Each structure stands twice: as structure tokens, then as C-alpha cells.
Amino acid sequence: MHVIYHCYGGSHSSVTAACIHAGLIKDNIIPNAEKLLKLPYYDQQVAKDHGYIRYIGNDEYGNKIYITSKHNLAKDYETIMRSIAGMMEIPNDQLVFVDTMPYVNWLMVIGGYLSRRLGFTKLGRPIVIKGTQISFFKFSHLVNIIKTKYGRLKS
Numbered sequence: 001m002h003v004i005y006h007c008y009g010g011s012h013s014s015v016t017a018a019c020i021h022a023g024l025i026k027d028n029i030i031p032n033a034e035k036l037l038k039l040p041y042y043d044q045q046v047a048k049d050h051g052y053i054r055y056i057g058n059d060e061y062g063n064k065i066y067i068t069s070k071h072n073l074a075k076d077y078e079t080i081m082r083s084i085a086g087m088m089e090i091p092n093d094q095l096v097f098v099d100t101m102p103y104v105n106w107l108m109v110i111g112g113y114l115s116r117r118l119g120f121t122k123l124g125r126p127i128v129i130k131g132t133q134i135s136f137f138k139f140s141h142l143v144n145i146i147k148t149k150y151g152r153l154k155s
Helices: 013-021 033-037 076-087 106-117 121-150
Strands: 002-007 054-058 064-069 095-099
Touching (some): 013 064, 013 121, 033 121
Antiparallel strands (some): 054 064
8 A cells, every 4th residue: 555645845744644654753742843853854845856756654554655745736636646556557446645735724834835935944944843733633633544544455
């Protein structure tokens, strides 16, 4: 099974959820700034990185966990990805796409924009970190739903 967490920029919400899923951070303890900044790709993606699917790790069932950004593709993103996977003969039932955008708060939007889009990391990073911490249990809940629904299915 391939579980792909996606968001607008691939730097914050998808990274946080994927890292929870892969066990890189615990789902019941809000990480501090230092811990968040140590997560792979957290607040690091830039324009040239968009669209790449990045491997984060495996979960306890052996499922592969990834992140990516989708920008303005919205619902078209999954259709495009499933079409490409089909061309590569990856069965649809082996792909799970998880949109983390519904759990993004306004602090994450503003902080992410300042840090990633404008390059004002000293200003934006503390804001996006605070926003991530506020939404952390929402991401944890989302991951637990995905694990419950798809967890034991293996690729």
C-alpha cells in the first residue's frame, strides 16, 4: 500500500501527518519547534520541489508513506495521480491519497506563505510552527482514521 499525504505546498500539514503515520513523531504529544524542524522536508520545500513525491518511511504494517504538494489542482490531483499509476500498472486499491488541507489553520497559511513563498523564514517559521502545534491533534486524528481504514493492507 502507498499512502500519499498531500497539501498545497508539501511543507507543513502533509509532512506533519506523514511523519505521524510513519512513526517519526508520536501522535499524542504536540512536538516542540525543534522537533518539527527536524522532520524531513518540514518548512523546506521551495518552488522547484513542488510536484515531487517524497518518501517519508514505512508504517508498522509495511505500508509506504509519502508526501507531495498539489498547488491548485484540487480534486484533479487524485485523478491525475491515479491515471499515472495506472499507466505504471500500480493497482488503484494500492493507493491512498490523503488531503491534509481541511486541517490547515490560518496561522499555517500565513506562516507558510511568509516562510516558503516570500522567503521570510525568521518571520513565517514561528507562525507556521504555532499553527502546526494548534492543529497537531487534528492531523493525529486524520492519521488514525487512515490507519484504521487502510492500515493492515500491504503493498
